[in-house]
Amino acid sequence: MFKPVCNSKAVAMMFIAVALFIGLASPHDVSAASDPALSELQAPTALEGWQKEFDDICSKTQDAMTFSIEELTALVQRCDALLPQIEKLDETQKKVYTGRLRMCRGLYAYVLNSKKNEKP
């Protein structure tokens, strides 16, 4: 028969052991990951909504010359609509993607102007 005192001691010891095991087995950077300075350095994994839209808009630059004036106008408008979302991103992403979006928009606007100029 086990004494109740021993039982409670054993349970307490087990709890401590489990807690220690969890503490040791967890990744070494757990405390760092909860640090806002570090967590913002983690690379994004899932493709976010803004990025899907960005990819879709900018994947068409190769075909810019084949688009109609209406299609090009729509692409320029989509670029303009996406910009505010990109401006909300962290400092680095904002810097990278505003630059990339500016290039896509610039090309579509350039071809659009060129097509408008061609029109008699």
Add this chain to the structure above:
Amino acid sequence: MNKKTLIALAVILIFCGQAFSQAGTKRKRPLPYEYGRVVINNYSDTNGLSPVVFEHWIHRSKFTCRVCHVDIGFAMKAGATGINAADNQRGYYCGTCHNGKMVVDGKTVFASCLKEPIIESRRGLIVRPSNEDLRRCVRCHSMGQNVARDYDFFEFSKPLPKERFGNGIDWEKSEELGFIKPVSLLEGVSVQRKSLTVQKDFALNAKVEGMPDIIFSHKKHTVWNGCELCHPDIFMGVKRGTSHYSMVDISEGKSCGACHTTVAFPLTDCQRCHSKPV
């Protein structure tokens, strides 16, 4: 001192002054391994590091211009990107490839900036990177440092087709002959694109009598650059024949000079552009 002597002295002084001022502005022709070199010093000095020395020749042999200047987002002007260590740590700019994980030609690309210094400095602690960390820093922050490189320019360029100017390498022929295979798409970074519809080549009239006209090859340029790298930032004219280019503007880095004074074959290689048979 009579009037004649004074005038003679004044003329000599003016002449000497002009001669010295010209000597001061004369540009040194870079050596083949220096051509395309970019020194980046946005934040290095202020953080007690040597400026970054970026060698175009090794990077352009592995990647197209578009990968770096469109997909990764490096500006076309030195220092204009404003890269900092945090950007690299987050996996952007240099950190896109220099992450200690990417493998190029069977070699793991060394990681760029360290995580620790920026985090410690945010907490107000003293930054003390280890000696090993410091050795990694100077691989890029190498201005004035004696750094052992992974690639030696002369070894690298030995088998490649030669050209008289720039890096002394005919990059176009090097690709044609399969010596280099620049990657045009980076998984997870580049936007998936369809293959490019090649625009027609066209001729531009030379302004100087007897100088052959220029044959501009859209094909050659779009393969490495895509469309958005040149239009509209570098070439903004929308109607053919309405933009006028001068060698003075080009040598100042405008239009063709954006690349052909810095990385692509230089302006001294006249017949590479003025190539229309007379």
